[in-house]
Structures are given as C-alpha cells and as structure tokens.
Amino acid sequence: MNVVQQFTPAQTRTAEPNYLSGFGNQFETEALPGALPVGRNSPQRCAYGLYAEQLSGSPFTAPRASNERSWLYRIRPTVANIGRFRKAEARLWRSAPCQEVELPPAPMRWSPVPIPAEGLSFVEGVRTLTTAGDAASQAGMAASLYFVTRSMQDEYFYNADAEMLLVPQQGGLHLATEFGRIDIAPGEIAVIPRGVKLRVALTDGPARGYLCENYGGAFTLPERGPIGANCLANPRDFLTPVAAYEDREAPSRLTVKWGGALWETEIAHSPLDVVAWHGNYAPYKYDLRRYSPVGPILFDHADPSIFTVLTAPSETPGTANIDFVIFPDRWMVAENTFRPPWYHMNIMSEFMGLIYGVYDAKPGGGFEPGGVSLHNTMLPHGPDAAAFEGASQAELRPHKQEGTMAFMFETRFLQRVTAWGAGLPELQQDYGEYGRPLRRHFDPSRREW
Ligand SMILES: O=C(O)Cc1cc(O)ccc1O
Numbered sequence: 213m214n215v216v217q218q219f220t221p222a223q224t225r226t227a228e229p230n231y232l233s234g235f236g237n238q239f240e241t242e243a244l245p246g247a248l249p250v251g252r253n254s255p256q257r258c259a260y261g262l263y264a265e266q267l268s269g270s271p272f273t274a275p276r277a278s279n280e281r282s283w284l285y286r287i288r289p290t291v292a293n294i295g296r297f298r299k300a301e302a303r304l305w306r307s308a309p310c311q312e313v314e315l316p317p318a319p320m321r322w323s324p325v326p327i328p329a330e331g332l333s334f335v336e337g338v339r340t341l342t343t344a345g346d347a348a349s350q351a352g353m354a355a356s357l358y359f360v361t362r363s364m365q366d367e368y369f370y371n372a373d374a375e376m377l378l379v380p381q382q383g384g385l386h387l388a389t390e391f392g393r394i395d396i397a398p399g400e401i402a403v404i405p406r407g408v409k410l411r412v413a414l415t416d417g418p419a420r421g422y423l424c425e426n427y428g429g430a431f432t433l434p435e436r437g438p439i440g441a442n443c444l445a446n447p448r449d450f451l452t453p454v455a456a457y458e459d460r461e462a463p464s465r466l467t468v469k470w471g472g473a474l475w476e477t478e479i480a481h482s483p484l485d486v487v488a489w490h491g492n493y494a495p496y497k498y499d500l501r502r503y504s505p506v507g508p509i510l511f512d513h514a515d516p517s518i519f520t521v522l523t524a525p526s527e528t529p530g531t532a533n534i535d536f537v538i539f540p541d542r543w544m545v546a547e548n549t550f551r552p553p554w555y556h557m558n559i560m561s562e563f564m565g566l567i568y569g570v571y572d573a574k575p576g577g578g579f580e581p582g583g584v585s586l587h588n589t590m591l592p593h594g595p596d597a598a599a600f601e602g603a604s605q606a607e608l609r610p611h612k613q614e615g616t617m618a619f620m621f622e623t624r625f626l627q628r629v630t631a632w633g634a635g636l637p638e639l640q641q642d643y644g645e646y647g648r649p650l651r652r653h654f655d656p657s658r659r660e661w
C-alpha cells in the first residue's frame with residue numbers, strides 16, 4: 213500500500229507493511245507459514261505441495277556483487293504454463309535493432325502524446341520511441357511511452373528481453389507480480405526484472421508513463437565515491453513486495469516478449485502462484501522524492517551524473533548501458549555561475565522526460581510534463597535563448613527549483629527513432645532550430661558585459 217501523497221515530500225515510514233526495505237538484499241518472505249524450506253532450496257517435498265523453481269537473472273557464475281537469483285515456491289512450475297506459443301500482435305512496441313526510418317541528426321522533442329480513447333492494456337499500450345543496441349545481444353535499451361486504459365484481466369506478461377523500468381507520469385498502476393504486489397503513482401518508479409511475470413491494473417483512471425527496457429545487466433546503485441555512505445538514492449528507500457499469491461483457475465493468456473517479438477499462449481490458471489520466495493532477484497519500487505541530491509555548494513554546474521538514481525553498467529567501467537538520472541527539487545546556490553545546464557555535446561545519448569513541473573534548461577516552453585526530448589549521440593544541446601538570457605543576467609541569490617521532476621535515460625548507444633515516433637503529430641518540427649535565437653554577445657572591446 214502506498215501512503216505517500218502525490219507530489220509532496222515523502223515523510224512516511226520507509227517500510228510499509230506490504231514491502232521489504234533495502235536494495236539488492238537477500239530477502240525471504242512467505243504468504244503461508246512454513247512455506248519456505250529452512251536451510252535448503254530443494255527439499256524432496258516442498259511444504260503445502262509447492263514446486264521449487266529458481267529464477268536466474270545472472271549467469272550462475274557471475275561474481276557475488278552481480279550474482280542475482282531467487283527461489284520461488286509455487287503452485288505450478290512455469291514450465292507447466294508453457295503451451296504452444298503463437299505470434300502476438302506487437303502493435304507499436306519495438307525492440308533493437310530497429311531501423312524503420314532514417315532521420316537527419318538533430319535534437320528532437322515531442323509534446324505530450326494524449327492517452328488514446330481505445331481500450332489498451334499495458335501490453336497493448338506500449339509505444340516505442342527509441343531503440344538502441346541489440347536486445348538479443350543483451351546490450352542497449354528501448355525507450356517507450358505506455359498508455360493504459362484498461363486493467364489486464366486473466367492476462368499475464370513477462371519480458372524475456374529486458375528488465376523494465378516504469379516511470380509513471382499520469383495515473384497510478386497496480387503491479388501484481390509473482391513476487392507480490394506493487395502500487396506506483398507519478399513520482400515513483402518500479403523495476404521489474406527480466407522474466408518476472410505480472411498483471412498490470414489501473415488504480416485511478418487511465419495511465420500514461422515512460423518505459424525503459426534495459427537489455428543489459430541489471431540496474432544497480434551507482435558508487436558514491438567521496439560522497440560516502442549516505443545521500444543520493446539511499447538503499448533503505450527501495451521497497452520490494454512481500455509474497456502474495458493468486459490461487460486462480462481460470463482460462464487466461466500469457467504473453468511473452470522474447471527475441472524482439474510478442475508471443476502468447478493460453479493457460480488455465482494464474483501464474484502469479486508463488487506462495488513464498490527468497491533471494492535477491494525481485495521487483496522493487498522507489499519514491500523519487502526520497503532522493504537526496506548532492507551538488508555544487510560554492511560555484512560551477514556539476515555533471516548530471518550526480519543525480520544518478522540507478523545505473524545499468526556495461527562491460528566498460530564508467531560507461532553505462534543506461535544511467536537513470538533525475539532532476540528533482542533542489543537549491544541552486546552557486547556563486548558567479550551560469551546555473552542552468554551548460555552547452556553540451558555528449559558521446560552518450562540522452563532521452564529526457566518530464567514527470568511534473570518545469571525543467572530549468574527549457575523555461576521557454578515546449579518541454580511539457582508527459583513530453584520527451586532526445587539529444588542523441590554527439591548532437592549539440594543546451595539552454596534555450598530564454599534560459600541563457602535569464603541566467604546570464606539573474607541576481608544569484610539562493611533559489612529553489614521547486615515542484616519539478618525531469619529525468620533522463622542516458623545510454624552509451626545511439627538511439628534510433630521508430631517510425632511511430634518520427635510520424636507523431638506531437639513531434640515538434642522546429643525543435644532542431646531551438647538554438648538559433650541565441651544571440652551573438654561577443655565584443656572584443658568590452659571584457660565585461
Ligand atoms: O538537459 C540536459 O541535456 C541534461 C543535462 C543536465 C545537466 O545539468 C548537465 C548536462 C546535461 O546534459
């Protein structure tokens with residue numbers, strides 16, 4: 213149960229009754245007493261007639277720090293759910309590699325795409341904007357918008373291609389997963405590991421949000437280096453659900469995203485039948501307003517990596533497959549400093565969304581809650597003319613950025629825009645020229661201006 217109010221600082225207890233607190237812990241939880249075997253994983257007969265099943269999110273031999281697996285004690289093993297799969301309609305959900313259109317290099321931006329009126333479950337309502345890397349090679353990502361107008365009923369889904377990071381922007385979601393139940397609302401995120409089955413239901417009307425599919429190694433917390441043991445995203449604020457199971461025999465459908473395509477099969481019961489589980493491979497949620505930002509307290513504008521909530525590393529140290537970065541409420545206090553983001557070209561590509569409020573690099577309008585900007589590999593970007601003129605002349609009193617939450621999916625890979633994204637009426641045709649109004653200020657005879 214989520215008792216945190218929308219858009220207000222989160223001041224309730226960390227541990228809520230239906231969640232376990234901590235990041236990457238070895239958790240154990242059971243919905244029936246004694247359902248978890250003690251001191252072993254695979255007893256000859258599991259309690260209550262349950263089946264034991266291991267879900268491995270990393271190779272068996274991964275080093276301890278990145279080794280992820282859980283043991284699930286369930287009414288039926290997953291293999292009992294697998295009949296013959298038929299190809300399902302992927303609609304507008306795309307996977308890398310996907311080169312449907314060729315676009316000239318330019319910054320791109322989309323106004324918010326309205327929630328369609330038609331009935332869309334989560335699986336039907338994912339619409340991909342960008343793909344990067346290669347899902348089958350387990351490198352790269354896809355960034356999509358999701359639109360949900362109906363709850364899944366006797367319908368279940370798992371994503372074999374990716375770990376899923378859900379960023380709600382409008383409306384809450386109830387995620388009934390094999391590991392337990394998670395409620396999220398705008399301001400919160402959820403991470404569903406690769407292979408975890410779930411059913412997505414609405415909680416308060418139609419929902420819209422952002423979906424980042426991580427084809428690579430799992431999201432983890434960034435190192436904090438000299439910052440020390442506290443601040444940024446604190447591990448205790450990550451919440452994993454306690455075990456909760458459905459014992460439901462009813463004609464149902466299981467859809468699987470596998471190899472870049474959707475496949476479906478009929479099953480006769482709910483696969484959310486896990487009565488107890490233990491391990492460190494499990495879904496979790498996090499309230500972004502719990503993030504404790506650290507930044508420049510005297511001068512200059514630090515790199516946005518100081519706002520990294522989660523990072524999905526690649527094999528190259530410091531070169532993330534994906535960094536999930538936020539721009540939350542914070543004080544701007546730097547003296548003699550151009551405070552907004554600096555002008556920038558980046559080897560990493562930057563997909564940005566806005567959950568609520570105004571983003572300080574773009575006060576001139578056009579980047580609205582629910583919208584998207586894409587500053588792709590080595591493409592120039594930075595504050596618009598309004599931001600530059602304002603920030604270069606502003607009196608530098610301490611100033612609080614308030615009521616704002618922008619975020620970035622930043623990846624080492626170039627992001628390819630889908631045909632859907634390229635054809636949207638919400639694509640702002642003139643955004644590529646937003647830098648043109650930046651005036652010349654250079655005057656060799658005047659050092660100060
Ligand atoms: O708006 C952006 O492009 C994101 C961003 C923010 C920031 O503070 C510094 C660099 C950067 O790329």
Ligand SMILES: [Fe+2]
Binds near residue numbers: 558562587593
């Ligand atoms: Fe940038």
